[in-house]
Amino acid sequence: MTPETLTKSFTSQTFDHYVMETYGRFPIAIERGKGCRLWDTEGKDYLDLVAGIATCTLGHGHPTLIKAVTEQIAKLHHVSNLYYIPEQGELAQWLVEHSCADRAFFCNSGAEANEAAIKLARKYAHTVLNISNPVILTAKASFHGRTLATITATGQPKYQKHFDPLVPGFAYVPYNDLEAIESAIAQWNQDEPRVAAILVEPLQGEGGVCPGNLEYFLRLRKICDQAGILLIFDEVQVGVGRSGKYWGYENLGVEPDIFTSAKGLAGGIPIGAMLCREFCDVFTPGDHASTFGGNPFVCSAALAVLNTLEQEDILSNVIARGEQIRKHLRAIASEFPEVFTEVRGWGLINGLQINPEIDLNAIEIVKSAMKEGLLIAPAGGKVLRFVPPLIISDAEVEEGMEKLKSAIASQGINN
Numbered sequence: 216m217t218p219e220t221l222t223k224s225f226t227s228q229t230f231d232h233y234v235m236e237t238y239g240r241f242p243i244a245i246e247r248g249k250g251c252r253l254w255d256t257e258g259k260d261y262l263d264l265v266a267g268i269a270t271c272t273l274g275h276g277h278p279t280l281i282k283a284v285t286e287q288i289a290k291l292h293h294v295s296n297l298y299y300i301p302e303q304g305e306l307a308q309w310l311v312e313h314s315c316a317d318r319a320f321f322c323n324s325g326a327e328a329n330e331a332a333i334k335l336a337r338k339y340a341h342t343v344l345n346i347s348n349p350v351i352l353t354a355k356a357s358f359h360g361r362t363l364a365t366i367t368a369t370g371q372p373k374y375q376k377h378f379d380p381l382v383p384g385f386a387y388v389p390y391n392d393l394e395a396i397e398s399a400i401a402q403w404n405q406d407e408p409r410v411a412a413i414l415v416e417p418l419q420g421e422g423g424v425c426p427g428n429l430e431y432f433l434r435l436r437k438i439c440d441q442a443g444i445l446l447i448f449d450e451v452q453v454g455v456g457r458s459g460k461y462w463g464y465e466n467l468g469v470e471p472d473i474f475t476s477a478k479g480l481a482g483g484i485p486i487g488a489m490l491c492r493e494f495c496d497v498f499t500p501g502d503h504a505s506t507f508g509g510n511p512f513v514c515s516a517a518l519a520v521l522n523t524l525e526q527e528d529i530l531s532n533v534i535a536r537g538e539q540i541r542k543h544l545r546a547i548a549s550e551f552p553e554v555f556t557e558v559r560g561w562g563l564i565n566g567l568q569i570n571p572e573i574d575l576n577a578i579e580i581v582k583s584a585m586k587e588g589l590l591i592a593p594a595g596g597k598v599l600r601f602v603p604p605l606i607i608s609d610a611e612v613e614e615g616m617e618k619l620k621s622a623i624a625s626q627g628i629n630n
């Protein structure tokens with residue numbers, strides 16, 4: 216990489232000298248943001264349809280979030296879970312009152328929330344189901360995080376390569392495939408009952424913005440009810456209003472026994488949460504913990520985000536802006552049918568599928584868009600992902616779609 220100037224004193228080369236190169240980074244550094252707008256260290260501005268990867272729910276520099284965290288840090292920011300944290304209780308109450316769950320556990324990331332869900336499901340298997348060697352079924356093309364257990368849960372070999380031995384007790388089925396799930400359960404339970412839970416995303420985010428199929432999810436719920444096993448939803452990317460409803464599962468008409476949340480929950484302040492129904496809350500003191508989990512600072516941020524979503528009816532905006540984006544994406548897809556083959560999504564999580572047969576990767580359009588002053592993210596190699604802040608305006612969507620068209624035109628794509 217050529218040494219790009221990031222700040223007066225820092226080039227990307229010095230950065231890479233000190234920071235492990237675990238990411239393929241774009242050679243810009245963002246310095247400040249307001250709403251859906253970001254400015255890099257060179258002063259160039261961007262319209263942000265990435266939102267810190269589906270995380271900055273209220274965009275950048277939102278006054279309510281600023282007020283909540285500045286007041287909280289001045290009062291108290293961290294004390295540990297040795298003591299009661301009223302803000303954590305208040306956040307858990309909000310989540311329980313606005314979901315199918317009865318109880319919450321707080322940690323710091325999506326992977327950690329899924330780890331907590333996996334531990335809870337395993338303890339439930341051992342202590343309630345009397346399964347001594349439990350298996351959790353997950354979906355192919357899923358994404359559940361980067362810890363050892365969650366890369367194992369993730370049904371994509373590219374995330375697992377060179378990190379074996381992996382964690383035992385996971386098996387994979389194709390997503391949205393009714394027959395595959397039934398035969399996998401029959402196969403794993405052949406000699407003795409082993410399947411303890413099914414862990415899936417209501418909409419696969421990293422796997423290419425693939426919404427769950429209604430009929431499939433209804434069937435999953437029935438299978439779990441009949442076998443007495445747990446249905447776990449990973450809501451880390453699709454939850455917290457992004458789908459146009461508070462939780463992705465509300466789009467599918469089924470409720471999980473356990474679900475996880477993280478990305479958008481505190482609007483960009485690190486948080487994770489695992490929520491469950493009362494009947495499967497088998498954790499007792501000492502079973503699980505997190506030093507930072509649910510501290511006053513992060514909980515005040517999450518409460519500010521959730522109260523704003525509710526009080527300002529942000530979900531209506533998510534639905535309207537989502538329809539607006541999909542309308543544009545469908546127009547683009549019908550203009551270039553050889554290049555773009557499908558538009559998928561709910562609310563403000565949308566994907567534009569690039570024809571897998573052609574020699575064009577999402578990253579190339581992402582780079583052209585950046586030159587046009589538009590930030591979008593790939594999801595896998597062949598999908599463009601649009602996950603803007605939930606407060607994005609009508610005019611900003613129009614601007615973003617114009618910039619996207621220019622980026623596509625600059626690729627020399629012909630219809």
Ligand SMILES: *Cc1c(COP(=O)(O)O)cnc(C)c1O
Pocket residue numbers: 323324325326327329358359360361416420421449450451452453477478
């Ligand atoms: C991002 C993501 C995770 C991992 O979250 P981290 O906070 O990066 O650990 C897990 N599941 C889904 C569906 C995600 O999108």
